[in-house]
Amino acid sequence: MAPPPPKNLVLAASSADAGVAAWDLRTGAEDIRLRPCASRPRALASVGDRFLAAAQAPPPGGNSGTIHFYHWDKPQVAVKSFPAEPIHVLIADPEGTYLIGGGGKGNIYLWEVASGELLYTWHAHYRTVRCLALYDYLLVSGSEDGSIRVWDLITMLDEQSRLEVNTSYLYSFSQHALPVTDIACFLGGIVVSSSEDRTCKVLALDPRSHIFYAGGRDGKIYVTAMGVDVSSHSSDDSSILGALDDHSKAVTSLAASSDGLLLVSGSEDGPVTNVLIVTPKRINLPPLQSLRKVCSAHGEAEVRAVILPRPENDVPVAGNSSSIFLERCLDVLQKHGGSSRPFESGLSTLYSAPNQGAEWRSRYLELQDLFVHEVFDQMPSRGA
Incomplete structure (x- = not known):
């Protein structure tokens, strides 16, 4: 008998009821509610689809915040960690080995999940870090000061490499x-x-990397084509294919399913601060480790976490260690002749996929364009 297909869950965090609700993506049935939780937008992260991490907004007048960790099968908090400052944005790498947080003072923190070690922290922006994104070894950060910076994680984790460069970031916009x-x-x-300068609001990219969805303060979700040459058009919004009018207030978050067929949106009319689509891995985990407030090289960290006993979790989970990251770093360094800064040659050179099946890809994109336009031809909001 074939095993049942993996369950996809939609997670929605709300500032109103201080919790995270999870529903089955296909059936709409409620799966579990996680409490308490009061996370800001972009402060909810699935850690390798094994558990959930949520940075908590401090109470009114407070200047400290916690990070809560939840297992998929338990509604209560499994671990509480107390970082050095309130974390405004939180992400994890796809494997769930590292957790990265951005603070209100412009600092970025990089923790190893399995040990809780703070591997490195650095001052990235003049003001609050508002958003983070990962692209392989590159970390992209956006700030309340309007700047965007790109960081090479290999360089940031190697002290000698940091001493050799003029600036700690690769690019700054x-x-x-x-x-x-x-x-x-x-x-x-x-x-x-x-940005709040009205150039665009909340967005999520289509997995097929050809169109993206942008949510605005007007409650609309705009579908926009990538790579459209607008120089030959008189209108600045010529790349907008259409819009979905389903919210009465500002769109706060978007998430697309892995097959690109479903889009989930959150809005202030909920109110909803975060939405995620995850495929939970319901495995027995050892007790999670608390996140340290200081790097181990600077002294022992004060343990200030509440770890709830989980006697049923007696199966060790292998692989979550810095050795995985270092092995991947070595592979990249070898490809670039041992250079301590392999990303200086530019993104396009390092990450260009082999030019195989270009003709089939071109035909696929043509069919996709046809499909998208046919869908919006049938929508009442066409041309909005």
């Missing part, structure tokens, strides 16, 4: 006049940002 609200990366190393 300051095209936004107001705070950056979100960032998305997709195949080819292209980054799309949104």
Whole structure:
């Protein structure tokens, strides 16, 4: 008998009921509710689909915040960690080995999940870090000061490499006049940002890397084509294919399913602060480790976490260690002749996929364009 297909869950965090609700993506049936939780937008992260991490907003008048960790099968908090400052944005790498947080003072923190070690922290921006995105070894950060910076994690984790460079970041952009609200990366190393300067709002990229969805304060979700040459058009919005009018207030978050067929949106009319689509891995985990407040090289960290006993979790989970990251780093360094900064040659050179099946890809994109236009031809909001 074939095993049942993996369950896909939609997670929605709300600032109103201080919790995270999870529903089955296909059936709509409620799976579990996780309490308590009061996370800001972009402060909810699935850690390798094994558990959930949520940075908590401090209470009114408070200046400290916690990070809560939840197992998929338990509604209560499994671990509480107390970082050095409130974390405004939280992400994890796809394998769930590392957790990265951005703070209100412009600092970025990089923790190893399995040990809780703070591997490195650095001052990245002049003001609050509002959003983070990962593209392989590159970390992209956006700030309340309007700047966007790209960081090479291999360089950031190696002290000698940091001493050899003039600036700690690879690239710095300051095209936004107001705070950056979100960032998305997709195949080819292209980054799309949104800002309060009304150039764009919350967005999520289509997994096929050809169109992306942008949510606005007007409650609409815009479908926009990538790579459209607008220079030959008189209108600045010529790349907008259509819009979905389903919310009465600002769109706060978007998430697309892995097959690109379903889009989930959250809005202030909920109110909803975060939405995620995850495929939970319901495995027995050892008790999670608390995140340290200081790097181990600077002294022992004060243990200030509440770890709930989980006697049923007696199966060790292998692989979550810095050795995985270092092995991948060595592979990249070997490909670039031992250079301590392999990304200086540019994103397109390092991440370009082999030019195989280009003709089939071209035909696929043509069919996709036809499909998208046919869908919007049948929509009442066409041309909005």
